[in-house]
Amino acid sequence: MEITSELSVTSEQIASLEMHSVINILSVISGQLRLIQMETENQDLIEPVIDMSNTLADSCSSKDKRGLTLESLREFRKAVFSALDELESRNYPHNSRPSFSEHKENLTNIFNVFDVRMMELLHRWESPGTWDSFNSKSFVGDFKKFFYAMEKNSKGRYKITYNIAEQKETDYLVHFAVNSDAKDNRIYLPLILKDVIRDLIANARKYTPPGGEINIGISQKNQAFKFVVEDNGYGIPEDEISNVVEFGVRGSNVKDNVRTMGGGFGLTKAYFFVKELDGKMWIDSKLNEGTKIIIKIPIPDRVNKKFG
Known part of the structure; x- marks a missing residue:
């Protein structure tokens, strides 16, 4: 069936459409951090980076380009893994399931995807309407x-x-x-x-x-x-x-x-x-x-x- 609907969307909804995949990844990061927070008594270490995740998500929702810069994204990633390193040094409960190393590996993989999405987003903002060229094998990769x-x-x-x-x-x-x-x-x-x-x-x-x-x-x-x-x-x-x-x-x-x-x-x-x-x-x-x-x-x- 060919779709021929006339969409009725507001400017705010259009912004949500453009940003929603990035917001989804931030939600996944926040959810992973909350899982870690639930398994430790040192919840004070994790709460600030959850707040940073929420702040970035708010910037995405409002398309606040001042809050979405390469510097702010690098600081966010650095803060998350610094918090995890500190948590590990305070004897995180390694007998939990999933283990701390699994949590950390999951976050590393999620951040790798997040970094790509954000770089693409910043490129779109800098060069709207640009068509880019991709090697087919690299694209599948x-x-x-x-x-x-x-x-x-x-x-x-x-x-x-x-x-x-x-x-x-x-x-x-x-x-x-x-x-x-x-x-x-x-x-x-x-x-x-x-x-x-x-x-x-x-x-x-x-x-x-x-x-x-x-x-x-x-x-x-x-x-x-x-x-x-x-x-x-x-x-x-x-x-x-x-x-x-x-x-x-x-x-x-x-x-x-x-x-x-x-x-x-x-x-x-x-x-x-x-x-x-x-x-x-x-x-x-x-x-x-x-x-x-x-x-x-x-x-x-x-x-x-x-x-x-």
Whole structure:
């Protein structure tokens, strides 16, 4: 079904769409810190960095560029790991589960993703509307790092594999292919579209039970960019498909029984920015069988001349 809805979003909601993936990561960091705080008597060490996380999230929500600088982000990361080092020196309860080292590793992986998101965000702010060029293999590699961080944050609930011969009962099987007719098989897209792709892939994982399959494809041919993600998850009720792109709307079959830190903005964000890029979006879904999302965006002549 091609989505043709006329979105009615406020400027504040548009800001939320642009920032929501970064805010989600800050929520994950804050949640991880609160888990550590609950396991120690030295809660005073963790509270300040939780406050820093919340302050950064507020800056994201209000798009306060003064509060989101490379310096402030570096100070935040430094403060978090300094607090963890101090906590470890005060005999953090190592017999707890998960162990302190696991908490620290999880935060390291989350911060690695967070750093990439923030660098992309700052680049978008400095050069709005810019299309960037990516090596196809590196592009897939970036997403595999994203999957790895996602897997580590699951704390053992699932793993992600790329080989069906290695898939176990609770593993997600992921196929990811990228093809381009541009020079050196490169692809080019605005960074906001890369952010959208991440969100849609994360949604496919979120709304597919462990053991499921996720197929991802990107094709850049004939001056057009095409992205497809398909899963065999919960699906969307047929009469709700055209409405799930509305701000804050989630399918009635998942909104109460799938744990999520998001606000139901992923599809809204995708549809909003796809329209901003003069593209089209399709959603095909069957209840309890899965969902397929297709995005097609024309590549501007100026971009073809620069990279083609």
